[in-house]
Amino acid sequence: MADSIQPQKHIHFIGMGGIGMSALALILAERGHSVSGSDRKLTPAMQALESKALVLFESQLSNNFAQLGVRGIEAPLVVVSTAIPDTNPELIEARRLDLTIWHRSDLLAWLIEQQPAIAVAGSHGKTTTSTVVTTLLATVGEDPTAVIGGVVPCYGSNGHTGSGRLLVAEADESDGSLVKFKASLGIITNLELDHTDHYRNLDDLIETMKTFGRGCERLLINQDDPILKEHFQADACWSVQHFETADYAALPVQLDGDRTIANYYEQGRQVGRITLPLPGLHNLSNVVAAIAACRMEGVPLDALLSALTELRSPGRRFDFRGEWQDRQVVDDYAHHPSEVQATLTMAQLMVQSGRSPLPRTPQRLVAVFQPHRYSRTQEFLNAFAQALLSADALILAPIYGAGEQPIEGINSELLARSIRLIDPNQPVFVASTMQELTGLVKQHSRPDDLILAMGAGDVNSLWERLSEERIGGEASCSPAIAA
Template identity: 30%
Template structure:
């Protein structure tokens, strides 16, 4: 079968021309908007804040409102796509229903985009964005010209979405709101499953796992499930359910029973290298990465595995992985503050931005930083993301955040949630202080400049400063560098 097709560029949904996005700058939303715009639809939307994605969409000629209000919704809008973060009391959503404008979710629209393609989805609690980007760059380098939608922006090309000319469609599949169940890919990767977004699953991880299993059952017999065997919940799926699946099942990981096994991992500063063994073909290869961390070695192995399943040459895969420079806001080195006369630091200060907001992700960030800079003090500015997550994982947060040398706690980024007692930054501060390993500092300021200046005044030099969180904390880190 040829890889080049034209149906996705010409196919149009009947009677749909103007599509409006509520929350257009959100993760995954902007990518869908960009693909639909490239396919010829009229696109507009709204969001509460400006970011790199909204700026890119505006540069294309897309109208974006930064205040969500009734007057934005007009009779010439044929379809509205809502972010999962949009509540039912949103004024744009309310007026849309009064005007009988069809409203669908981000996941439903993503499924329709994938419908006419050879879909490759990447699921899991952590690593989706990086793995998706790695796969996209491999396929692009190989000449397959895939369509691609991602939740993060590539450092190499500044892309987060791309409309290709081939049959391949590569995208993250989000389990957080069960929207991944709309998709019907040919290949699915499961990076890991953890206690995250359990408010959608009756606070029961077994229900979450059953939904992953339900998604896996959508894979056709000629497709593949590629799953990391190192994760305990993935291992449970393999052992109890997936061992007799009708499609191709390929496991990867450091585990001795993995079909694609990683070994001899080494980290040299910011770079890393490791070997993989393809047991089926008795093939051993060395992979060099331009980014650090065991977790990125696993992400790269998942990307390698799906690429080999589609018969991409090993040399192209290895070259692409070696040239991969990561994702913006994923262990992203923003810059270095050098000693100056007016600021008498002992040595320079390295500033890093990281999107991780789950304790497991934060722990990986800390471990990676310790390996790269073992002789520097590690300072973390942490912005908790959602009251529900802080409540559900409180003790885990306390344990992991106590691993840094100095901790600054910002106020919780609610992401639209209502306040929950004993789940705010003050309570987290008290629990960490009570543990007694470190003495955290709770920041009450809410404006970016005051926070940035306060943090700057507490730095001494020879430090790694990590801004950690998925909210608007990146605006503070940008100010600190400036």
């Protein structure tokens, strides 16, 4: 990686529309750098950057660099992510022009080196934990710089240039590039095999995360995670299961559909009781990790406990989109079996407890799940089938390939058959297209349902599809849940 970015250097992002790339572009623009970017279409993330007067291209063509040249921009620093293939015309042209090319992780590593940084890693909960760290620091007046893989509610953005001492970054492990980050404090939320397109096995993932941990000045880990407990040495740990041996802990007293009440401990001693506006045991763990990180950075406990009322989930994490024909629609990024199970457990808690952060307490849970990547579906087929059983009804979208080539025989119908083998009575329906998916949601849901769309692909368009039909004035569909 280059030592630095000169203030006068122009930076061009290939694939700026991604959630991680757009955050970096925003921060560099706010710090006074000249920035441009491209993507295959003008995404919402790119539209949010238009106010920064950036040069945006709605295509990834080789002549984008010539157009920059017309504007007097020569020899820009080019930034790409792992999602950009070697066959990308813009990347091919950048190499032909012998331009300096950085991976997005190189740029984030450079930002992390500029100031004390908290880097949040782990298989699950990274976005929520980094969002909570950011929110707590912002609420107590620390105003951190933030580079997050989701929209932070208190900023309304995935990137923020703060005036405070700290930077908070989400450290994505999917391609192993987080080993470049040299944070002052590293957090690992948990470890579980995923991204099998990159990692050969669990040991490969563990070694990568150990390298990340060794690169941080201090390391904070989740003591409840068996892999972390067995394989990692850390400066501090947290728990939501026990307090005797954890540096920071919160033991739940009450788990409701709209809140969590827990006794909070530090160094084995109860020092308070906390009430979180985020339901679910997994969210309690995320919040305790964030509190622990802030405490390790010297933030007073009283200030943090007062700030807990300001917590909100990041975008696409149990994100309430609106109501359609008396059904409440929620969007969630869950795309791994453990994430799916945690999200469904939280949703069922809302149904069963009669308490919910939604406008109305739902009476039934209809899960709409889109498998993400053929390789992940193949690897975790049985785990997905088991995790999805807790929905009252289940509708499966076609697999979102995310650039992968299809694997013969691996499809949503196979997942449906696996579910029926476990529970023949589980209502499960399979869509062959996204248009058909919308029709199945109409057919197999009813008023007072919670329609929970889960996945990392374009299943998040479900709300827009339903909204268009609502605006079009379609009559309410009749309920038809299959046994």
